[in-house]
Amino acid sequence: MRPVRRRALVVALPFVLAWAVVVATFAGLRDRLPDPLATHFGADGRADGFTGTGAFLSVVTAVLLGSGLLILVPTLRLTKGLRAQRFAVALGYGMSGLLGYAFASLLLANADAARASRASQPLWQLGIALAAAAVMGALGWLLASRDAESAAGPGERTAAPRLPLAEGEMATWTRTVGSPVLLTVGAVATLPGAVLVAVGSGTGAPLIFVGLICAALARCRVTVDRRGIVVASWFAPRPRMRIPLDRIEHATSREAAALSLGGWGYRIRGGGSALVFRSGDALFLTLATGREFAVTVDDAATAAALLNTLIERDRPAAGERG
CATH class of the missing domain: 2.30.29.30 (Pleckstrin-homology domain (PH domain)/Phosphotyrosine-binding domain (PTB))
Known part of the structure; x- marks a missing residue:
């Protein structure tokens, strides 16, 4: 695998996995969730903020995949390797762990609640989220440390x-070129888009459109x-x-x-x-x-x-x- 592809995979993977875990949790609990969902809890653990189920998935997609993109682009634009950017990679991994756990735990807190206002989430859940962030951050630091120091x-x-060419002589040159990166992006966009459409979220259609455009340009x-x-x-x-x-x-x-x-x-x-x-x-x-x-x-x-x-x-x- 070329260095730039490996770096893209290392940086983006935790955000994609966190998003997949939250969507899978939502799909598994769909019939047990109230609408709207309790999405914010006070210090006493009681719900004091609410979001519709469709909007929740849109927010999750925008926050997790958007955060991954914001970390990925500046990291890869630098010519130096990930080893020299260990702090930024570790920060991204920590962010994916924190956000992924926070979103999944919100869904679990809402499961089987007759109304969202009756859902509760104890404050110690924040400690677990921070621990997940620390573990993921350490993993990101370790993976970045194994990368080459610089890129050409x-x-x-x-x-x-x-x-x-002789006068009057004609010539044609042609080559086919493919892009594994665009093909991967197309698949990564289309498959989650299909999942979101299946669960009733309007966010899926734009993802499918982006995925098809990437697939068209992939070769x-x-x-x-x-x-x-x-x-x-x-x-x-x-x-x-x-x-x-x-x-x-x-x-x-x-x-x-x-x-x-x-x-x-x-x-x-x-x-x-x-x-x-x-x-x-x-x-x-x-x-x-x-x-x-x-x-x-x-x-x-x-x-x-x-x-x-x-x-x-x-x-x-x-x-x-x-």
Whole structure:
């Protein structure tokens, strides 16, 4: 497993597991829960705050998965390894343990209550939640300590040579590129979305939509020919992106880390945009507008060379037409 994938798994896994445990607890207790639920208790253990069951699941999803994302993005954007970020990883693990236990214990406190106002939760439950946070934090520290110290930075930019073509000769370059990260994100979003729809929560539909978009981008074909460059989904006519030759100034290639381009999927960043499937070989296009477009794909140097040749061949023709 590549270092960046292992780090993503290490950082995000506790939040996903905590969310899964809370949803499973909710599903198991569904017929025994009042509506609304007691979701806040005073110092005497009596309920003094209430939330509808559907809203509760939405809050759980937003808090746990949102917290995981907030920890994941800044952690992976740094080039140094998780060992140098042990405190942040341990903090994330501790947060997942605290929140996961707190949400699950709220459901257990509500189980079999005739009305939410009759539910109670003793203050010592807070001590157990803090203990769970400490155990998870220690686990996060241990896992981060086993990670490599640093990650390699982006490769150096290399100028692409022209591809020699005889006058009138045509050429096409095409490669298929896949993204295990996008495929995983698609599955992680779609499956919980389906579970949430099954239990009656409106949060599930947006998750399913996001999951299907990620699945559509998880494998694409990149084609370069006299029309320019086309990136098309592996199983559907859309999404599809085409940039004609007259919009491209020149092309280059270089090694690039996914996070240096803003992450996986379609990314909009300062000065341009990118389709990022994985780290590694990438094709960079400088557009006529001055902006840059990048796509990560194997054998990008050949694609860049062919594009530059086709661009040079196309420019005189454009001038003659003018």
